Each structure stands twice: as C-alpha cells, then as structure tokens.
Amino acid sequence: MAFVFDIFVPPSSAGFVLKAIIATVVADGLLLGFILFRRGYRKRYFAKRDRRVFEVRQRWDALLSGEIPYDTWRLNSFDRQIVEDVVLDAFEAANAEESARLLRFMRATGLIEKRVFEARKYQGWQRMRALVALGRTRAPEGIPALAEGLRDPNRETRNAALRGLARAASPEAAEEILSWVGERGLQAPALLVQNALINCCREDPRMLFPYLQHADREVREMLARVLGEIPTASLKDELIALAADDLPELRAAAARALSGAERGQAVEVLSDLAQDSVWFVRLRAVVALGKVFAPGAILPLVHALTDSHRLVRMRAAEGLVDRKADLASTFEQVVATNDRYGMHAFCAALDNADLRQELADELQKQDAQGKPNARALLAALSAGKLTETAATTEPAPLSVATAAGRR
Numbered sequence: 001m002a003f004v005f006d007i008f009v010p011p012s013s014a015g016f017v018l019k020a021i022i023a024t025v026v027a028d029g030l031l032l033g034f035i036l037f038r039r040g041y042r043k044r045y046f047a048k049r050d051r052r053v054f055e056v057r058q059r060w061d062a063l064l065s066g067e068i069p070y071d072t073w074r075l076n077s078f079d080r081q082i083v084e085d086v087v088l089d090a091f092e093a094a095n096a097e098e099s100a101r102l103l104r105f106m107r108a109t110g111l112i113e114k115r116v117f118e119a120r121k122y123q124g125w126q127r128m129r130a131l132v133a134l135g136r137t138r139a140p141e142g143i144p145a146l147a148e149g150l151r152d153p154n155r156e157t158r159n160a161a162l163r164g165l166a167r168a169a170s171p172e173a174a175e176e177i178l179s180w181v182g183e184r185g186l187q188a189p190a191l192l193v194q195n196a197l198i199n200c201c202r203e204d205p206r207m208l209f210p211y212l213q214h215a216d217r218e219v220r221e222m223l224a225r226v227l228g229e230i231p232t233a234s235l236k237d238e239l240i241a242l243a244a245d246d247l248p249e250l251r252a253a254a255a256r257a258l259s260g261a262e263r264g265q266a267v268e269v270l271s272d273l274a275q276d277s278v279w280f281v282r283l284r285a286v287v288a289l290g291k292v293f294a295p296g297a298i299l300p301l302v303h304a305l306t307d308s309h310r311l312v313r314m315r316a317a318e319g320l321v322d323r324k325a326d327l328a329s330t331f332e333q334v335v336a337t338n339d340r341y342g343m344h345a346f347c348a349a350l351d352n353a354d355l356r357q358e359l360a361d362e363l364q365k366q367d368a369q370g371k372p373n374a375r376a377l378l379a380a381l382s383a384g385k386l387t388e389t390a391a392t393t394e395p396a397p398l399s400v401a402t403a404a405g406r407r
Contacts, residue, residue, distance in 0.1 A: 290319020
C-alpha cells in the first residue's frame with residue numbers, strides 16, 4: 001500500500017501540499033485577525049464619536065453663539081467633522097430663522113469656505129462630498145463652486161452638483177443650470193435636471209422662455225415639463241404663444257399651465273387645444289378645462305366626451321362631474337351627443353363621485369314638474385346601469401359618421 005502511495009503521490013508533491021495547507025491556515029488566521037482588529041477599532045471609534053456627539057449636543061447653544069471658542073474644536077479634524085455633520089443635519093429640519101443662524105455660524109467658522117475650496121480643488125469622491133455638503137447648506141456663495149461641478153467629466157460628480165443647486169432653490173442656481181444645459185445639452189438624467197429647475201424657477205419662471213425658444217428639441221421638451229409644474233398664472237401672454245408651438249410637449253405644457261390663467265382667455269385657448277391632433281395635448285387641455293370653473297368650459301368638455309382616446313373621454317367626464325352644479329343640464333348635453341362611449345364615461349364618473357342617485361332624484365323631480373325630456377333622460381341614466389351586463393358582450397357597431405370621427 002505504501003508502494004502504491006509513493007507512485008501516485010511522490011514525496012516532493014506531499015511536501016508541496018503540506019506547505020500549501022500551512023500557508024492557507026496562516027492566511028486564514030491573518031484574515032480573521034484583521035477582521036477582529038477592524039471590528040474592535042470601529043467599535044471604539046463609534047463609541048468615541050457617540051460620546052463626542054453627546055457632548056456637542058449638550059453645549060449646542062454655547063457652541064453656536066461662540067461662547068465656546070472655535071479654536072477648541074476647529075483645529076481637531078475629528079471634532080470639526082462632528083460639528084459640521086450636526087450642523088448639516090440641523091439644516092434639514094430648521095425653519096427660516098434657524099437656517100439663517102446656522103448659516104451665520106458656518107460662515108463665522110470658515111466651514112463654508114473650506115468646502116468651497118475642496119469643491120474646486122479636489123477630485124473624485126472628495127469633490128463629490130464637498131459638493132453635497134455645500135448643497136445642504138443652501139449658501140449663495142456655494143453656487144459658483146456647484147456650477148463648476150456641473151462641468152466635471154465624472155457623471156456622479158455632475159449629479160451631486162445638480163442636487164446641490166436644486167437644494168439652493170434660487171433664481172441664481174436656475175441661471176447656472178440653464179446656462180449649463182444650453183451650453184452642453186442634457187449631460188445628466190432629464191428627471192434630475194427637471195426637478196432641480198422646478199425647485200429653482202418657482203420665483204421667476206420667466207427665465208425659462210429664452211431657452212424654450214432657442215434650445216434643441218430634447219432640452220425644450222424637458223423645459224416644457226418644468227413649465228407645466230410651476231405656477232405661471234402671470235405669464236398668460238407667453239403661454240398663449242406657446243400654445244401655438246410646433247412641439248407637442250410645449251403645447252401640452254401651455255395647456256397645463258393655463259389652468260391658472262384668467263378664465264376668459266384660458267377657456268378660449270384650451271378649447272382649441274382640446275381639438276389638437278396629438279392625444280396627450282388634448283388630454284392636458286381637457287384636464288385644465290376641468291379645473292377652470294367657467295360656464296364656457298362645459299361645451300368643450302362635452303365635445304371631448306366624443307374623443308377617440310379613452311383617457312381624454314374619462315378626464316372630460318370627471319371635469320364635468322366635478323362641477324356638481326346643474327348636473328341635469330350637463331347630462332342632457334351628454335345625451336345629445338348620441339355617443340355611447342361618452343355616455344359610459346360620464347356614467348362611470350358619476351358612479352366614482354357617488355352622484356348617480358343625486359342626478360336621478362333631480363330628473364325625477366323635473367319629470368314630476370312636467371319638464372320635457374326629463375323622462376327620456378331618466379331612462380338614459382337607467383340604461384347606463386346596464387354597462388355591467390353589457391361588458392360581457394361586444395359593443396354595437398359604430399355608424400359610418402361616428403367611425404370616421406374615431407379614426
């Protein structure tokens with residue numbers, strides 16, 4: 001047996017295997033020792049940090065007021081990082097007065113200037129961390145450094161700078177973002193740029209219009225979505241001009257923003273947009289008409305019940321039902337369209353708003369008073385209840401005229 005073993009496993013191979021086993025055991029022991037050492041070190045570090053944070057919190061007011069000299073903690077990197085983290089966390093829940101107090105403290109201690117220097121001179125993760133910290137302070141003096149970060153070749157650094165400018169929420173930050181987008185195009189996720197501009201353009205949405213006119217298509221579409229999300233009631237003339245733009249996204253944004261404009265002009269422009277060739281433009285216009293509680297908006301909404309797109313019909317019906325006033329008269333106009341799909345959309349909106357019985361009671365009252373067509377309208381409303389049964393069968397074929405309107 002020993003002879004056979006010597007043939008297949010010569011002494012030199014056995015020695016090599018033994019050495020490999022010993023090396024593996026030693027490596028595993030060293031790795032285990034490193035893991036235990038690291039755990040012990042981190043445990044001590046976090047315990048020390050917790051104690052120091054508690055001490056800072058106990059004397060927080062004295063620290064902010066300068067009663068505790070800044071040199072007692074600023075020259076110590078460990079303490080300085082703790083103070084800065086606590087201040088940045090306090091920014092998140094602070095009101096305007098407390099934010100101003102915290103910002104004065106960071107200026108007095110030079111923490112903002114330190115982060116501005118790091119954001120301009122460092123690279124990689126160090127620059128990204130400085131940009132994030134600057135954004136959390138919302139300090140105006142940090143905006144130029146954040147704007148420089150937008151032109152960094154690293155995508156993650158650009159995103160960090162963009163998030164920082166979004167936190168600033170000021171027209172100056174919006175100008176930097178718009179200038180960067182106009183110069184370089186969309187070099188960051190469109191949704192991230194859009195959210196940043198929504199935050200920064202609320203005070204002055206007028207700054208968007210020069211870029212809406214001269215930027216490329218992708219940027220114009222993104223800016224159109226921004227315009228639709230911010231209040232622009234004072235820009236009715238500019239919005240009316242956008243309603244005739246060749247780009248569907250801009251027409252849709254104008255329709256959405258016009259819901260806050262003056263009723264007379266808004267209804268006229270939205271009525272035209274409700275007949276646009278692009279379905280989502282018609283949808284935005286119908287939704288806006290539903291929010292404009294003016295008598296002139298009823299007829300375009302009734303007409304939208306005959307639209308070829310299901311979502312447009314549904315939102316038109318919701319806009320009509322949300323008015324709640326004079327449902328019987330509105331229902332009479334809906335029945336007059338002689339459109340089965342529009343009738344079903346209106347009845348579904350009535351059921352969702354729990355107003356079907358209220359409309360039936362009103363029609364019964366009118367029938368008792370001898371009003372013409374009241375009984376026919378009541379029968380039509382009752383026929384609307386048959387939609388649950390009719391859902392199991394194929395719809396009746398459309399007439400030639402109706403089919404042509406649904407092309």
